[in-house]
Amino acid sequence: MCKTEKTLNKRLIKMLFGCLAAVTSGMMYAVYLSTYHERKFWFSSRQELEREITFQSGSGVYYYYYKHMLKAPSFERGIFELTRDNDTVSARTMNAVEQLSLYPELVTSFLYRFTGSQDVIEPVYFYIGVVFGLQAVYVTALFVSSWMMSGSWVAGMLAVAWHMINRIDTTKVDYAVPLRDNWALPYFSCQVAALTGFLRNEINSTTEMLCYLLMSASTVTFILMWEHSHYVLFVQAIALFLLDCFDLVQTRKVAYIQKVYLCSVALGYFMQFHKASLLSSPLSSLMVGSVLARHLQHNLKKGSFVARVMKIMLHFYLVFTISFMFRFVAKVRFHLKIFLIFFLRIDFTTNLLLCQEAFQIPGQDLFFRLTQASVLPFYLLVLLACFISTIQMIYRQLSDKPLKTNFKLEDGWIGRRSDVAYHVFHTILFGSLAMLFEGLKYLWIPYVCMFTAFGVCSPELWMTVFKWMRLKSVQPVVLALILSTAVPTIIGFSLWREYFPRVITELAEMQEVYDPDTVELINWIKRQVPVAAVFAGSPQLMSLVKLCSGLTVANLPLYNDIDLLKRNENIYQIYAMRSAEDVYKILTSYKVDYVVIEEAICMKDLLDVANGHVVFDERETHSFSRYGRFCHEIKSNYSPYVNYFTRVFWNYSYHVYKVNSIISFQY
Numbered sequence: 001m002c003k004t005e006k007t008l009n010k011r012l013i014k015m016l017f018g019c020l021a022a023v024t025s026g027m028m029y030a031v032y033l034s035t036y037h038e039r040k041f042w043f044s045s046r047q048e049l050e051r052e053i054t055f056q057s058g059s060g061v062y063y064y065y066y067k068h069m070l071k072a073p074s075f076e077r078g079i080f081e082l083t084r085d086n087d088t089v090s091a092r093t094m095n096a097v098e099q100l101s102l103y104p105e106l107v108t109s110f111l112y113r114f115t116g117s118q119d120v121i122e123p124v125y126f127y128i129g130v131v132f133g134l135q136a137v138y139v140t141a142l143f144v145s146s147w148m149m150s151g152s153w154v155a156g157m158l159a160v161a162w163h164m165i166n167r168i169d170t171t172k173v174d175y176a177v178p179l180r181d182n183w184a185l186p187y188f189s190c191q192v193a194a195l196t197g198f199l200r201n202e203i204n205s206t207t208e209m210l211c212y213l214l215m216s217a218s219t220v221t222f223i224l225m226w227e228h229s230h231y232v233l234f235v236q237a238i239a240l241f242l243l244d245c246f247d248l249v250q251t252r253k254v255a256y257i258q259k260v261y262l263c264s265v266a267l268g269y270f271m272q273f274h275k276a277s278l279l280s281s282p283l284s285s286l287m288v289g290s291v292l293a294r295h296l297q298h299n300l301k302k303g304s305f306v307a308r309v310m311k312i313m314l315h316f317y318l319v320f321t322i323s324f325m326f327r328f329v330a331k332v333r334f335h336l337k338i339f340l341i342f343f344l345r346i347d348f349t350t351n352l353l354l355c356q357e358a359f360q361i362p363g364q365d366l367f368f369r370l371t372q373a374s375v376l377p378f379y380l381l382v383l384l385a386c387f388i389s390t391i392q393m394i395y396r397q398l399s400d401k402p403l404k405t406n407f408k409l410e411d412g413w414i415g416r417r418s419d420v421a422y423h424v425f426h427t428i429l430f431g432s433l434a435m436l437f438e439g440l441k442y443l444w445i446p447y448v449c450m451f452t453a454f455g456v457c458s459p460e461l462w463m464t465v466f467k468w469m470r471l472k473s474v475q476p477v478v479l480a481l482i483l484s485t486a487v488p489t490i491i492g493f494s495l496w497r498e499y500f501p502r503v504i505t506e507l508a509e510m511q512e513v514y515d516p517d518t519v520e521l522i523n524w525i526k527r528q529v530p531v532a533a534v535f536a537g538s539p540q541l542m543s544l545v546k547l548c549s550g551l552t553v554a555n556l557p558l559y560n561d562i563d564l565l566k567r568n569e570n571i572y573q574i575y576a577m578r579s580a581e582d583v584y585k586i587l588t589s590y591k592v593d594y595v596v597i598e599e600a601i602c603m604k605d606l607l608d609v610a611n612g613h614v615v616f617d618e619r620e621t622h623s624f625s626r627y628g629r630f631c632h633e634i635k636s637n638y639s640p641y642v643n644y645f646t647r648v649f650w651n652y653s654y655h656v657y658k659v660n661s662i663i664s665f666q667y
Contacts, residue, residue: 018153025160026140030132032164035507037128037174042514051124052548053518055178058540058557060547061088062178063127065102067547069109070123079106083273088546089564090534090554090591098273099561101227104183128177134186135173139163141189142450145196146457149419150484155457158488162375162449165499169366169445181442184226189446191218192236192426195257199249199418216260223268223278227560230265230281232443235433237261237286239425241319244290245312247301247397248390249418261287280330282323289323308398351606352572353559358439366441370448373499374491379448382455386424389415389464414464427451456491459484517653521596522548524649524656529594536571536587537596545596554590569610571595575631576607583630584644587659595645597631597655 038044041054055063065082072078082102086093096102112118112126121129142163143156163170173182194215198208222229240257243249261283269278278284293315294300300311353359370376393415414420427447434444455461462480471479518541525535526549535545539557546553555567570586574595587595634645635655649656 014153018147018156021153022140022143022147022156025143025157026136026138029139029160029164030136032503032507033135033171033173034129034132037132037177039507039509040174048124049522049548050514050519053515053522053544055176055544055547056540057172057176057179058543059176059178061543061556062100062102062105062180063124064547064550065096065100066105066109066127066178067123069105070112075110075113078109082106087552089556089567090552092563095273098275099558101180101225101272103224104178104180131173131177131182134183135171138171138186138189138446141186141193142446145189145193146450146454148193148196148200149423149454150457151459152457152484152488154485154488154492155453158457158492159450159453161492161495162373162453163446164503165373165495166369166375166445166449169369169441170449172442180226180228184222184229185442185446187218187222187225188229188232191215191222192447194218195236196419196423198257199253199422201417201419212256212260215257216264219260219264220267223264224271230268230278230283233261234281234283234286235429236426237283239422239429241286241290242425243418243422245300245315246394248393248421251301253418258287258290276330280327282327285323285327285330286319288326289319289321292322293318303400305399308400351610355606356439358437360438362435362438362441366438370445374494375449375452378456378491379452382452382461383424383427385461385465386414386420386455387428389413390421390424391415393421413467414458414461423447423451423454453488457484457488517651518544520651521649521654521656525549525551528648533593534591535594535596536574536590536592538572538598538601539568541596541598554587554592572607573611573630575601576611576629577613578611578630580630580634580644584659592659594648595657595659597635597657599653599655601631 041051043051043054046054052060052063068082069075069078072081079097082096083098084093085096088094088096097106108127108130111130112123117126139160142159143153146155146159147153149155167174171182172179176182191214194211197203197211198215203211219233222233240249240254244251244254265278265281265284265287269275272278297311297315297318300315301308303311367376370379393413415424427444430440430444430447434440459477459480462483463476466476466480522544525545529535529549529551531551534552534554535542536554537545539555542553542555543557545551546556555571556564557568558564567590571590573586574583574597634657635647644660645657646660647655648658
């Protein structure tokens with residue numbers, strides 16, 4: 001057997017073991033999530049209602065539409081009803097597929113109907129099974145990304161291990177299965193893996209084409225699955241824009257990627273019923289600005305160091321100026337309402353959103369958990385080494401210094417690689433956003449795990465560090481190869497020893513996550529309330545009411561629509577210093593028959609300040625309302641309110657009042 005055949009056989013065996021390890025890791029992670037979900041909620045032993053209540057964080061409404069599609073006479077009829085939905089939100093007809101990004105439910109219900117699964121598995125198990133399967137795809141893509149960058153499938157296994165250990169910070173799937181990001185982020189992970197392969201310096205044309213096709217398909221799917229996907233792709237596009245400006249990637253590859261973005265946005269626009277917000281998105285604006293600026297500015301990558309720096313600064317100015325102008329024109333053209341959270345005129349809504357955990361600055365416990373799992377210290381070291389090497393590469397490129405065409409391991413220059421430079425910018429940009437908003441940690445930390453695993457398993461990175469240290473007493477190449485194997489082995493052993501017993505204990509324990517008050521409320525609604533009734537209350541609770549009872553509700557936890565945000569603010573007035581007459585007028589304007597007051601709601605200060613009923617100064621709080629707090633007075637059965645509201649149900653958590661059909665208020 002010749003030397004070439006032996007080398008080829010070794011590569012095939014390595015590829016086979018790597019693929020087997022990647023698929024096995026993904027399947028084990030899906031089984032882990034499924035088992036944990038079963039132990040946490042006692043899912044198999046619950047009734048259908050109790051299972052549906054486990055869909056928390058306002059995600060239940062998505063599962064309602066999945067059930068609706070299964071109950072429809074035909075798949076086509078179900079789609080027709082969803083695009084003209086007037087039974088979900090009172091006094092409003094909406095295209096639910098566009099409004100709630102319901103393509104996951106459409107695809108899942110189609111598969112359930114036409115694969116003959118009705119006789120094999122319950123609808124809820126099929127639904128959550130698809131989500132858990134996508135999480136397997138998620139970690140498999142992380143595995144592949146780390147494997148491609150490091151050249152060792154051990155890096156992929158380490159990335160998956162860190163991802164699973166830090167489950168509380170990497171995914172929300174264990175408590176809010178139907179959320180859009182649980183469906184969409186696996187496709188983004190596939191897109192990043194394909195992009196990583198596409199950007200590699202040493203890649204043949206066939207592999208490049210396969211990566212390009214996978215990147216195109218996953219980008220389109222990602223846009224269809226999640227309404228906020230174009231913001232994520234915008235941050236990614238910024239990273240690629242920096243790569244292009246600093247000449248760290250081939251210009252033709254950047255042009256191909258820009259075509260993927262533009263075509264994906266165009267397809268998303270048509271498949272989401274001409275959703276104009278996609279055409280005016282930051283991603284579209286940046287792509288238009290980049291393409292036009294490239295045609296206006298020639299010889300960007302030629303000249304002396306100072307000249308190229310000045311050209312890059314001018315290029316930045318042109319791109320962002322054109323992008324801003326395009327977005328402004330697009331908004332005017334499509335008559336879009338500008339929805340920027342920090343510029344909303346709805347003060348209460350803005351404050352309410354900013355008070356949510358997702359918009360808070362991350363606490364110290366996040367960094368403690370990452371440090372305890374050993375991922376944060378190694379991440380900082382790997383990022384520092386790659387960042388410094390990338391800066392060196394940028395300086396050489398701008399100085400127009402000649403570079404070698406064929407690099408070897410002993411050259412020790414990790415920053416020359418386009419895929420590594422991309423991930424440096426990727427993790428810095430997403431990390432900066434995660435430092436501002438804790439909810440974005442679910443975008444950042446999975447790639448922290450992947451990037452860190454690549455670094456500790458990469459002989460090239462170790463060699464880069466040794467070249468800086470100028471080791472002479474020890475052969476740097478040999479030491480790099482040893483450490484790239486020994487360090488991940490030690491880390492893996494320590495993680496196994498520390499966390500494997502915890503995982504086993506976690507899966508063995510039967511937790512008691514149960515909400516009897518909500519179960520009692522929903523059962524009462526299903527037994528006592530007419531099918532034509534309309535309910536109002538907190539958006540998260542209304543999501544469960546809609547899912548479990550099918551009744552029409554006045555508001556939902558949707559934050560991409562100005563009208564629904566205003567509805568939520570108006571209905572929250574039941575907790576404010578408002579008179580019964582004011583609250584009655586608000587509720588009847590939305591045709592509400594029943595209103596639910598929750599004991600756990602604690603946003604009264606936000607309401608009072610927004611309404612101008614309370615003004616805070618340095619010394620004391622002054623109240624200028626002549627009314628008491630509505631939710632307190634009505635629960636005390638204060639007699640003047642009986643004509644407007646009658647209490648019909650209550651328990652420790654909820655009080656339900658019927659909105660009486662009267663016109664005048666009797667003192």
